[in-house]
Amino acid sequence: MSVIAHQVWLIARRSLVRTARQPGVWIPPLTFPLILMAVNSNGLRAATRLPGFPTHSFLAFFVPFAFMQGALFASAIAGTDLARDIDNGFLNRLALTPIRGASLLLGEIGGAVGLGAIQAVVYLSIALAAGVHIDAGVPGAVLILVLAILVAAGFGTLGLWLALRTGSGEGVQSMFPLLFFLLLISSMNMPRNLIEVSWFRDAATVNPVSYMIEALRSLVIVGWDGQALALGFGFAIALIALSLVLSARQLKVRMART
């Protein structure tokens, strides 16, 4: 294993171990999206009767929401943990070792990705157990996991940037409602073409989160939709790239070792 890969593994493992040892941190993010999925798939079932609604199962329609919400929670966890490291001096301890900045960042992202992957497997398994049929088949299910992990990596990296920028857990958490707001003004509850309120439809159209949801959703209820997948993967990768650049720049400021 190369030095960087080894360092990434060490940081990612520490991140996962630390999260695993705090049930209060990972149980709510794991269960809350499932509860909301159960409530909404029953409460909003009538929406499937709207002309043009793409499926008869609101649960199948709503499953991607769980992945997105899980990614947001992963972002908050990753950010808060890093902020705590900054606050209590653990980052300085790491900075005094031969660790490279890239390894630290990728390791922390690895922690978020690991958590995101576990969440995605749980959400998908429960959705399948609840009778959701994946139209794109087994390869589609695998792709759902890949995209969910990419989305978790993107939001996780965004959380790291917030932590590096603010240096406090409170700072990270205060931004979380904003990210959640992005989720709410997306196409999570309704296909964009069926949103009647124009400003909401416009907001959902310019909101990249809509395209990530729609890519996941397309694999569940449509099958293979190249455009939806390209947009979903494109925005997820763009989010990762942008957050990485911002985080790397901020890490240089925060870890200003010579």
Added chain:
Amino acid sequence: MNRSDKGIEVEGLVRRFKDIEAVAGIDLTIAPGEIYGFLGPNGAGKSTTVHMLTTLLPPTSGRATVAGHDVVRQGPKVRASIGAALQEAALDPFLTGREHLRLQASLHGIGGDARKKLIAQLLDRVGLTQAGDRKVRTYSGGMKRRLDLALALIHDPSILFLDEPTTGLDPQSRSALWTEVNRLAREEGVTVFLTTQYLEEADVLADRVGIIDHGRIVAEGTPAQLKSEIGKATVEVVPEEHGDLPRLRGLLARFGSETAARPGAFAVQLNGNGQLPDVIRALDTEALRAAEINLHQPTLDDVFLAKTGRTLEGAEEE
């Protein structure tokens, strides 16, 4: 052993944060194997100096070499030569002591059996063998500090930076840490740069002490030198009979100059060392009965007072 034959050299080191000059041009020379006590109140510039010398903070100006390596241009080499336990033990409450050591060792490229052996040795050395597999959040303050020290030593550094290592510790833990730091310097030749706000700590541990105030070094030398610079011992006598105070004043005036004393007492700063027996003999000869006789040797707090016009405790409250 990874001992360097070079210690720490600092010339005109300055660090500004916007309008605030946290470190205002300090010069230091610390020999290999020396314990250097950096004494000063909170906000004096101690931690900023440590952060610059450990490469965590670039200086605004000036020059510093640690183990022969420039702190600005040769950061990685400096970091490879030093161990640091910075203010407040920076530990992950959800990892065990052993996991901390494993992570730190692995990041330093130590692996396999060598790592396992080293971790066992260090846990034993800092008295944490039994607690090694407990999560750090269950550790006491003293245990955290000891783990912090073990982490700083994992790659066998030649220079050790300890930033207020005993702040908040009980006397027993403090004493244990002093013993280990002393052993590291005397037996293993580790250079120790120790910041502290405890006068006793600097006095007991340090070969030399630098006193920093408002970002400047206001005094430097061995504790004995610094204390002797500012004066001699003071003797304070409380007469058994309050009415004897004028006679006592006359008697003690023969041995030194008057200095501040408690109400009902009289004190002089002695003209020379070893005069206490003479004072006692004189009291006996004059049949002056004393309720209390106190000999007060100058302390580093007296040095701080003489150099800054404030006591260290008073400076803390500013």
